[in-house]
Amino acid sequence: MLCLSDNTIQSIFCCCCSVQKRQVRTQMNLENDGDSSEEYTWHPKQLSYVSAHKNRSNRVCVQPSQRKPLPPLPQGEDHGEKIRVMALYDFLPRESCNLALKRAEEYLILEKYNPHWWKARDQTGKEGLIPSNYVTEYKLTNLEIYEWYHKNVTRNQAEDLLRQESKEGAFIVRDSRCLGAYTISVYSRMRRNDEVPIKHYQIKSHDSGQCYVSERYLFPSIPELIEYHQHNAGGLITRLRYPVGSMGNCLPATAGFSYEKWEIDQSELTFIKEVGKGQFGVVHLGKWRSHVLVAIKAINEGTMSEDDFIEEAKVMMKLSHSRLVQLYGVCIQQKPLYIVTEFMENGSLLHYLRERQGRLRRGMLLSMCQDVCEGMEYLERNSFIHRDLAARNCLVSATCIVKISDFGMTRYVLDDEYISSSGAMFPVKWSAPEVFHFNKYSSKSDVWSFGILMWEVFTEGKMPFAKESNLQVVEAISKGFRLYRPYLAPMTVYEVMYSCWHEKPEGRPTFAELTQVLTDIAETG
Incomplete structure (x- = not known):
């Protein structure tokens, strides 16, 4: 039949809905x-x-009693929507307007400036802007605060992760293919000659509103179900011995380096090495302010309508998703123009x-x-x-x-x-x-x-x-x-x-x- 492509090297998943035939x-x-x-x-x-x-590195579930409580809100202040959140990652301030985040600590959200940057207050009363994808609402029913939960990991990714861990009873909880449902994936070699040492158990809902894997054991919530099965197999191939809480050590990309920061000063960039050539010019591995790894794409003169692109870049920076290479900003002070993006190690x-x-x-x-x-x-x-x-x-x-x-x-x-x-x-x-x-x-x-x-x-x-x-x-x-x-x-x-x-x-x-x-x-x- 017919069958081509190009060699260009660039660095830089139920609620059943009816689908028409x-x-x-x-x-x-x-x-x-x-x-x-x-x-x-x-x-x-x-x-x-x-x-x-969403990657979740180094997660820890800490009980509320182990934390120092947040200070009360000052009287008479109107803070709008106030939500308590827990930091999933450490975040170091990049600008004077930022607030540092420490993994597993609680914060109070004072204002949501946009979907990607929120104003928060820490336990000492300090306030500043934080990336919204670094925190999650702190509720015991919110699975994201538990280290064993991996949002939207596919079956294949779960199996790869558990094979890497290769421990009896290693497990994760992930989103199921049915909206609002969850699956426990657990590694076990207890059965001899078992070619698939990873078992997948769907967490089901009982008519009473409780959840279960084995109908003999019903629980009011998923965290309580997991806690029980960590101590008792209760119908599973093995008890849930080792929660696997990391898909890697990479921090998620933020929508820009800070709130509404789209222009980057070239003096803040360090060029490390050339990693490829793209359609518009050379691509370098580099660092922003000496600590954030980035890809720097040079735009050769005459290859792009630069003024139009600069305006569009301000819009493109607001597109932020874990399956998009994040645009951090552009350097426009001198030629060539540089596009600064998230760096992708495997090309x-x-x-x-x-x-x-x-x-x-x-x-x-x-x-x-x-x-x-x-x-x-x-x-x-x-x-x-x-x-x-x-x-x-x-x-x-x-x-x-x-x-x-x-x-x-x-x-x-x-x-x-x-x-x-x-x-x-x-x-x-x-x-x-x-x-x-x-x-x-x-x-x-x-x-x-x-x-x-x-x-x-x-x-x-x-x-x-x-x-x-x-x-x-x-x-x-x-x-x-x-x-x-x-x-x-x-x-x-x-x-x-x-x-x-x-x-x-x-x-x-x-x-x-x-x-x-x-x-x-x-x-x-």
Whole structure:
């Protein structure tokens, strides 16, 4: 069949909702030989959307009695909404307006300036701005305050984490594929010849409102259920001996370095080494104020509409999600212009796949697609179009989480060839028909590109349509031909990527629907 991509190196998951059936009536080739095609119908399964996973390093659950209480609010002060929170991570002030956070301590939220930066008060009465993703509301019913809870970790990620721990009774609690439901994943080798030493138990709800794993043992809350099973197996393969509380030691990225700080002084940047070359120029590993690791992208003169991009950068900085490479700001005082972003240690997804051919399990490949889909669902929800989604434009963190980079950047490329269906630089092989015919972009054209990205992942970095020219690809796609099923992709996975390639945008699923279906596949195998 038809099958290409590019070598560009860049550093830098129930509430069942009804999903309409879609008829996909393009010609489909299931095998590599390119001879057969058939009518194909995709019926997305009903699943809930699960928001993106958030790293939680060095978490500690401390009982309220062990903490010094917060001071009372001064009389007569109007602080608006006041919420008690617990810090999930340490945070060092970056500006005079910031307040330091210490992991596991309580704080009072005085005001929410925006979704990403809140005004808080500590136990001594000091006040300042803190990143909202570094804290969580302090309630005994809030699972985020417990070290065993991992929000939105996939089944495959949970299994990898527990295998690394490799201790009898090591466990985590994670979000289930049903909205509002949870799963206990536990490691045990107590059964001989058991090829799967990790068991997954769904926490169920009783008619009485209590929760349980084994119906003989009912509990008012999940923390109480976990506490019981830490001392008694009670129907589980083993008791929950070791809570696993870390997916890595990386702190989450903040939306900018501080509140509304989008312009960065170049003197605050330290250039360490060149790590690659992007579409616009050289990419360096560096540090901001000598302690925050960053990627610094130089923008060569004449390659970008700089004034337009600077205005858009102020908006892009407000996009903050655990599956997006965070934009910290831009340096505009002198040429070249620099874009400063979160640094991703494992480089581009394309390079990562090619370097590890034959060593990545199918579950890990599916997790990569889930990561990207969650980030794209966030962009879709915020009406932001990527326009150039591909494995080369996704990056891999030190903990092997995939994040989307360079979203929206193609709007500012000055080279007309990049946005022309006849130009060699135009990513035709990742583009939907309405893009290469009418230059019409939407979240649904991003969905088409996501299907190609899934194909890249499950071929471990092969180039789509490798032997065809751009013109040949346009002609083939217009006639209804599509990429073949990769050897590593089960039919359920191929059905998902194929659904992204409906000839009409309205026939393609949304990223929210794709997230639900991929989560179902991951949970059910």
